[in-house]
Amino acid sequence: MVHPGVLPRRVIGELEDVAGPHRVVTDPELLVGSLVDWTGRWKGSSPMMLRPRLTSEVAGHLGVLNHHGVPVQFQGGNTGMVGGSVPMGGEVLVSLRDVAGIEEVDERSGQMVVAAGTTLAEVQQTALQSGWRYPVDLGARDTATIGGTVATNAGGVHVLRDGMTRAQVLGLEAVLADGRIMESLRGLDKDNTGYHLPSLFTGSEGTLGAITRIRLRLLPPHDEEAVAMLGFTGLDAAIEAVGQLRRHTDVQAIEIMLEDVLELVVDHLGVSLPLSRAWPVVLLVEAAGTAGVVDRLASVVHDGSDPAEVVVASDRAGRHRLWAHRDAHSVAISTLGVPTKLDVTVPQGRVAAFIGEVREAAVTDGASQAWIFGHAGDGNLHVNLTGPEPAGLADRILHLVVDAGGSVSAEHGIGRDKVDWLGACRGPGELQVFRMVKDALDPTGRLNPGVLFG
Ligand SMILES: Cc1cc2nc3c(=O)[nH]c(=O)nc-3n(C[C@H](O)[C@H](O)[C@H](O)COP(=O)(O)OP(=O)(O)OC[C@H]3O[C@@H](n4cnc5c(N)ncnc54)[C@H](O)[C@@H]3O)c2cc1C
Structure with a gap:
């Protein structure tokens, strides 16, 4: 080479x-x-x-x-x-x-063909202007490219109801290691003619080729949206509420925020918390659907959970004001220094215990701090570690994840950071096939060396 x-x-x-x-x-x-x-x-x-x-x-x-x-x-x-x-x-x-630009919006079938470098925000806006909706959403929407979100099979805040990026990819075009072009952009809703190559490239993290164009599935728009911020006195009550809120079809996001990180966030944003006081646990719940969603969200919250305080916003500015607290989590933590980032899933029933175990591990470690937040609706927690030497604590936490039957990468991918942990979540048979696929498409190992494979 x-x-x-x-x-x-x-x-x-x-x-x-x-x-x-x-x-x-x-x-x-x-x-x-x-x-x-x-x-x-x-x-x-x-x-x-x-x-x-x-x-x-x-x-x-x-x-x-x-x-x-x-x-x-x-x-x-x-x-x-x-x-x-x-x-x-x-x-x-x-x-x-x-390699950017919206190539085609098929308003009749609710599909869009878009070049890989287009930002996620532009895809979302174009979908809305065309009377449709692209459901994947995440804090980096203005900078992340649609190609990057496909390459990483990005998750985000709406996985609970609409699935991850792979669920939205109907077709794609990729350039292979030797420059050949693989086009699979037909976009038929039903097409069982062999391997679904777009699914293989989705989440391949640039190890199999360059994704250049994508055909996306769009979803019908919502009539109304509402966001509620719920304060809880403790973790158990909040996690119990997550279980109840998940049952309602209007609910499309349930995010968990803890008091210590929220303190950093309000400092960073220079705003005050929309609640009357700081609560140990805060859930941000987004509901969307047909007309009447605000009333339905209010009754879902009161029937299905037992929050100490609730604030609801239905107008656009109010919803954004509530979401800003969640969106600013990563940036606010980064003001403390460069964090080590863990992005894990644990089974829903283990979320409260896992948060407790992580906090305990950080106390035992003494030197590092663990900042936790995430997509509570699908058991996906982001654990950010700050301090002089967080590597040991990171290892201990990832062991806790594996012991809990979770995943060491919920949505960010393996990259180079989690390569050593891939074998803890995937069996030998799976890893063999990973290697066979990689060798077939990139025989000299020149694409994204060190990513996914050590
Ligand atoms: C504030 C913030 C919030 C975030 N929130 C979330 C979240 O909620 N959920 C989530 O899943 N992620 C989240 N992320 C992570 C990140 O935004 C996603 O991983 C996103 O999908 C990366 O897109 P990108 O265009 O920036 O890709 P890059 O960072 O440039 O690349 C990511 C990987 O994809 C490969 N790649 C990129 N484009 C292509 C292409 N066209 N063809 C082949 N390979 C390619 C790269 O080689 C690399 O391996 C967040 C990031 C930030 C900064």
């Missing part, structure tokens, strides 16, 4: 010939922002970033790199949390951000 740092001028010339010299960025000042990930934990290096705009240009660039045996790192919006988006071994960075 050729190291890109010693790429002969001739190879650079071939890359420039594909889409023009301005699509080959070598100025270190222009590269620097793309070499560090969003968390600040992963700092890589690369001699060059390629910025193709079209599938044919991606194919041309990958063809040249394949011919010369050069390793490649794919990048979308660079908001990934597991060290999978930056070139840690000096790979050539291939940014898919400029």
